[in-house]
Amino acid sequence: MKFIDPHIHMSARTTDDYERMAAAGIVALIEPAFWLGQPRTNAGSYMDYLSSLVGWERFRAAQFGIRHYCAIGLNAKEANNVALAEEVLALLPRYLLKEGVVALGEIGFDDQTAAEEKYYRAQLDMAKDLDMVVMVHTPHRDKKTGTIRSMEIAVEHGVAPGRVIIDHNNEETVEDVLERGFWAAFTLYPHTKMGNERMVEIARRFGSERIIIDSSSDWGVSDPLAVPKTARLMLERGIAAEDVEKISYRNALAAYGQTGQMAEKDWLEPADIDQRTLFEGNSVLRGQQPRVDDLQQIPERIKDLVFK
Amino acid sequence: MTARALLAGWLARQLSADAAAWLKNSAAQIQASSKDADLYLSVSLVTRKVGKTDLALTEADLREAKAARPDWNPRDWSTDQAARVLLLLALEQEPPRLARALDQLCNSADVSELIAFYRGLPLYPDPSRYLARATEGLRTNIKGVFEAIALRNPYPSEQFPQAAWNQMVLKALFVGSALWPVVGLDRRANPELASMLCDYAHERWSAGRPVSPELWRCVGPHAAGAMLNDLERVLRSGTEPERRAAALALRASPDPAAGTLLQRDAALAKAVAGGELTWERVVATT
Numbered sequence: 001m002k003f004i005d006p007h008i009h010m011s012a013r014t015t016d017d018y019e020r021m022a023a024a025g026i027v028a029l030i031e032p033a034f035w036l037g038q039p040r041t042n043a044g045s046y047m048d049y050l051s052s053l054v055g056w057e058r059f060r061a062a063q064f065g066i067r068h069y070c071a072i073g074l075n076a077k078e079a080n081n082v083a084l085a086e087e088v089l090a091l092l093p094r095y096l097l098k099e100g101v102v103a104l105g106e107i108g109f110d111d112q113t114a115a116e117e118k119y120y121r122a123q124l125d126m127a128k129d130l131d132m133v134v135m136v137h138t139p140h141r142d143k144k145t146g147t148i149r150s151m152e153i154a155v156e157h158g159v160a161p162g163r164v165i166i167d168h169n170n171e172e173t174v175e176d177v178l179e180r181g182f183w184a185a186f187t188l189y190p191h192t193k194m195g196n197e198r199m200v201e202i203a204r205r206f207g208s209e210r211i212i213i214d215s216s217s218d219w220g221v222s223d224p225l226a227v228p229k230t231a232r233l234m235l236e237r238g239i240a241a242e243d244v245e246k247i248s249y250r251n252a253l254a255a256y257g258q259t260g261q262m263a264e265k266d267w268l269e270p271a272d273i274d275q276r277t278l279f280e281g282n283s284v285l286r287g288q289q290p291r292v293d294d295l296q297q298i299p300e301r302i303k304d305l306v307f308k
Numbered sequence: 309m310t311a312r313a314l315l316a317g318w319l320a321r322q323l324s325a326d327a328a329a330w331l332k333n334s335a336a337q338i339q340a341s342s343k344d345a346d347l348y349l350s351v352s353l354v355t356r357k358v359g360k361t362d363l364a365l366t367e368a369d370l371r372e373a374k375a376a377r378p379d380w381n382p383r384d385w386s387t388d389q390a391a392r393v394l395l396l397l398a399l400e401q402e403p404p405r406l407a408r409a410l411d412q413l414c415n416s417a418d419v420s421e422l423i424a425f426y427r428g429l430p431l432y433p434d435p436s437r438y439l440a441r442a443t444e445g446l447r448t449n450i451k452g453v454f455e456a457i458a459l460r461n462p463y464p465s466e467q468f469p470q471a472a473w474n475q476m477v478l479k480a481l482f483v484g485s486a487l488w489p490v491v492g493l494d495r496r497a498n499p500e501l502a503s504m505l506c507d508y509a510h511e512r513w514s515a516g517r518p519v520s521p522e523l524w525r526c527v528g529p530h531a532a533g534a535m536l537n538d539l540e541r542v543l544r545s546g547t548e549p550e551r552r553a554a555a556l557a558l559r560a561s562p563d564p565a566a567g568t569l570l571q572r573d574a575a576l577a578k579a580v581a582g583g584e585l586t587w588e589r590v591v592a593t594t
Binding site: 055 | 345348349352353355356360361362384386388415416417418419420421422423449450452
């Protein structure tokens with residue numbers, strides 16, 4: 001099986017993670033622009049971070065045979081630093097149309113302040129002007145209200161729901177999101193966000209239409225194998241293989257591939273120039289199928305598939 | 309024809325009508341505009357508009373390239389790289405502006421863009437303006453970017469001071485790049501580099517790691533004294549490619565003792581003297 005992790009912060013992860021991800025069958029990932037765990041104090045560091053998403057991190061992933069895409073934007077937390085926000089918004093156009101930038105994101109609400117709303121709206125307008133897909137981060141506190149508000153504002157700005165992925169959903173938000181025609185992504189992150197047994201039940205209840213899973217693995221205690229593990233758990237617990245494939249691969253490709261910056265051929269038949277430069281002729285990607293079932297070889301027991 | 313005209317011609321020949329038109333209009337707009345925003349936007353859009361396939365160049369094209377700009381070898385350039393360099397060259401009448409734009413572009417470039425901009429170094433006007441940018445570019449950990457400057461690029465051999473040149477050659481060995489595509493490798497050999505390379509070989513031997521046979525190419529012309537011991541060791545106990553490399557290096561050495569050492573292997577000495585053994589042959593068997 002092939003997997004996509006459409007929301008993961010690889011800048012915070014080590015090469016051990018890349019090795020395990022590649023062995024587990026992850027062929028592509030999307031790294032959205034986020035904050036560092038502590039505030040940036042000047043636009044220069046934000047710019048260098050954005051450069052790393054299209055530069056060093058893209059290269060680093062390729063060394064393990066994984067295709068790295070990104071979302072570019074001003075995140076919800078740092079929208080509250082208005083002086084920084086203004087400068088960052090002026091920088092964004094230099095990145096938004098680069099190769100492999102699949103969406104504007106991750107944007108939205110954190111505390112649901114006026115500043116956050118202002119810059120969310122401004123970026124929705126940018127996305128609309130540039131015909132981009134939008135990745136929306138929903139707040140972890142007061143999530144239900146924040147999620148609905150995020151969707152209503154997107155519609156207000158004329159962004160089509162089919163062009164918006166609402167991320168970090170849970171049992172309380174999923175119905176609203178699906179009903180309104182948005183993509184519903186779920187972050188499988190131990191302890192604080194979705195657990196994967198719960199995810200299995202969501203799949204059982206709602207099927208696979210417009211449902212996506214991701215790990216949002218970052219600098220905290222999180223699992224960069226959340227997507228393949230959850231897919232495996234779903235299969236074990238009787239979710240149809242076709243649905244599992246959509247939830248863990250095909251839907252992410254459909255949602256984020258809408259602007260043509262991400263396509264299956266990128267990892268199945270990479271362009272010669274990419275073979276020579278990004279992958280340095282790495283044979284993992286010479287049209288071969290990614291290694292399957294290597295989950296067995298990773299030193300973790302089957303019962304560790306489940307995390308709460 | 310200028311290099312810029314050649315690039316424009318090759319792209320016009322290879323791209324679809326739409327892509328070629330977009331490129332031509334973008335270049336014209338950049339040249340006419342006083343703001344750099346057009347340049348940044350167009351450069352970003354290149355992959356979408358122009359695609360990225362190898363430039364289809366004939367031997368005649370490559371000869372014309374060398375005639376337009378000595379030692380310029382665009383053999384393995386791609387369409388997106390050529391297009392990006394062409395867009396930047398729209399500013400060639402204003403060298404300070406081009407240099408500033410290049411810095412800005414490099415500061416927010418993705419991997420493909422960096423490779424393109426560095427490959428274009430031999431074509432930018434007022435070459436000394438780019439020295440800091442080029443040496444900065446070599447600091448990268450991204451091998452393709454390093455090689456865009458170090459390999460098949462006449463800029464370093466023409467513009468780098470000796471210390472920067474030496475670090476580049478040493479790094480090429482460090483990161484596992486081939487040396488034979490380094491332009492000016494023989495011309496820029498120097499005693500300090502020879503010494504650094506021998507030290508590096510000693511490090512590798514202590515660690516039980518292999519030494520690239522190509523290393524000795526830059527040692528030979530300045531091999532004297534203790535360095536000859538290293539060459540003798542390789543000649544005596546190296547792999548076949550290493551022994552051939554040592555033979556060539558000994559032949560290039562100005563020290564009379566080198567000739568004596570080389571004669572200990574009559575077959576190799578003969579091959580070197582007869583011209584059958586060259587550095588190209590060494591690399592081919594590596």
